[in-house]
Structure formats: structure tokens, C-alpha cells
Amino acid sequence: MIKLKLLIIGATGPSGQHVVDRALKSGDTITILARRPEALRDLQGKVTIITGDATSHGVLVRAMKGQDAVIVTLGRGKSIRAKDLFTRAAKGVIGAAKLTGVTRLVWLSSFGVGDTFLDATIVQKFMYRTLLRDLYINKEASEKIIRESGLKWTIVYPTALMNGPAKGIYRVSDRIKMKGAPRINRADVADFIHKAAHDDKWIRRNAVITD
Numbered sequence: 530m531i532k533l534k535l536l537i538i539g540a541t542g543p544s545g546q547h548v549v550d551r552a553l554k555s556g557d558t559i560t561i562l563a564r565r566p567e568a569l570r571d572l573q574g575k576v577t578i579i580t581g582d583a584t585s586h587g588v589l590v591r592a593m594k595g596q597d598a599v600i601v602t603l604g605r606g607k608s609i610r611a612k613d614l615f616t617r618a619a620k621g622v623i624g625a626a627k628l629t630g631v632t633r634l635v636w637l638s639s640f641g642v643g644d645t646f647l648d649a650t651i652v653q654k655f656m657y658r659t660l661l662r663d664l665y666i667n668k669e670a671s672e673k674i675i676r677e678s679g680l681k682w683t684i685v686y687p688t689a690l691m692n693g694p695a696k697g698i699y700r701v702s703d704r705i706k707m708k709g710a711p712r713i714n715r716a717d718v719a720d721f722i723h724k725a726a727h728d729d730k731w732i733r734r735n736a737v738i739t740d
Contacts, residue, residue: 530727534558536592536631538583538622539602541568543692544637547719548600549576555723562592584617589625598633598726599626609660611667619671623678633681635726637718640686640707642668645737648706676733683731687718688739695720701738711739 535552539545540561549572552559559576563569566580581588583603593599603618605611619636626634641649641657642665649657657665675682688711695716721738725731 530555530724532556532558533597533727534560534595535726536560536562536596536599537602538562538592538599538618539604539637541565542602542604542606544604544690544715544718545602547716548602548722551719551723560592560596562588584614584621586621586624589621590628593622593625593629593631596629596631598635599631600635600637600722600726602637602722604637605664609664611664613667615667615671616674619674623674623680626678626680633726633732634675634678635683635685635722636672636675637685637687637722638668638672639665640688640711640737640739641665642686643672643735645686645704645735648704648737650707650709650711652710653707681729681732683725683733684735685718685722685725686735686737687713687715689713690715690718696740699738699740701736703735703737705737705739707739713739 535557537548540549541563561576562579562581564582566578569578579592641653672684691712691714693714699713699717701721
């Protein structure tokens with residue numbers, strides 16, 4: 530696998546941490562944009578850390594210069610309110626990418642957003658329409674912005690995220706009809722995200738991923 534210069538946004542989150550770990554093991558050169566650099570103390574000397582917000586134009590431009598690809602794994606933690614995070618980040622990332630000449634973007638979303646809703650189970654659909662409604666509306670809006678950007682994007686849609694170790698076996702497709710209670714470990718999602726950033730196969734495609 531060719532080594533890349535990667536900017537990772539959302540690296541302090543539970544999914545982003547796995548992406549960083551995967552990228553370090555592969556020998557990529559990593560830059561991390563984070564609001565809380567103190568959360569990355571263990572990575573001092575291994576990565577370049579830039580302090581700032583994922584919606585700040587100037588910081589994003591500085592972080593993106595010289596990168597081969599950008600991976601975004603932003604989340605709202607335990608909050609069920611988006612507060613426009615995903616749309617603001619999408620606009621910021623795309624604006625900075627166009628200024629710096631970066632074209633490759635891998636963006637972590639959630640299964641049930643946009644057209645993936647059609648393949649959800651009845652139980653999933655109920656949850657997406659109620660508890661997760663605000664988050665999913667903003668995520669869908671951000672993805673519309675990404676698809677219209679002209680960038681070489683991949684949007685990744687994992688089912689329910691779990692914290693177990695990587696299994697190394699998972700299903701990925703443009704569409705997967707769900708049954709039961711589908712889930713996947715974050716470490717496996719990170720494995721796919723990292724591979725997708727290095728491979729043209731998933732450019733301008735949805736990637737639904739589950740066990």
C-alpha cells in the first residue's frame with residue numbers, strides 16, 4: 530500500500546482514534562486537527578498536531594496544505610443535537626480543499642442517513658426518525674454539500690458502532706438490506722476508511738459497512 534500524507538479530523542473521537550492507529554501502523558504521515566490537543570498526548574512525536582476547530586477556514590487551510598487526502602470522523606459524542614456541526618465542517622473542509630488543491634475526502638457518516646434509510650429495518654427507521662432525527666437531518670445536508678463539491682469523495686455508512694477489537698471480516702457495498710440488529714466494530718470501520726483513502730475504487734460512492 531502506498532504511503533500517504535493524511536489529515537485526520539475527528540481523531541480524538543472513538544472512531545478517529547482507530548483510524549489514527551491504523552494509519553500509524555501503515556507508515557502514513559499524519560496531521561491531526563483537534564480542538565483538544567491534550568487528548569493526543571500519547572501521539573506526541575508521532576504525528577503533527579494542529580490546534581483548532583474543524584469549521585475554521587484559516588485553520589483548515591493551514592492543516593490541509595500538502596496533504597494527499599483528508600479523513601473526517603467527526604461526531605457529537607453522546608449528544609443527539611447536531612448544532613449544524615456536519616454542514617459547517619463540510620463547507621469548511623471543501624473550501625480549504627479547493628484552496629489547497631486536495632481532492633480526496635473520506636467522510637464518516639451513519640447508516641440510515643439519506644438513501645441508506647431505505648434499507649433499514651423497521652426498528653432502525655423508528656430510531657432514525659425520532660431519537661436521531663436532528664443529527665441525521667444535518668448529516669444528510671452535509672453530504673449533499675460534499676456530493677456537489679467536485680471532490681473525490683467517499684461517504685462511509687456504518688451500522689451500530691461497537692467498541693470491540695477488529696474482526697478483519699466485514700461487508701461493504703453501495704447498498705445492504707438490513708436484517709436483525711446489524712452492528713460493526715469501530716476498528717473494522719477504521720480499517721475500511723484507511724483502505725478507501727488509499728484506493729480509487731470507492732471514489733464518489735457510498736460505502737455501507739456492517740458485520
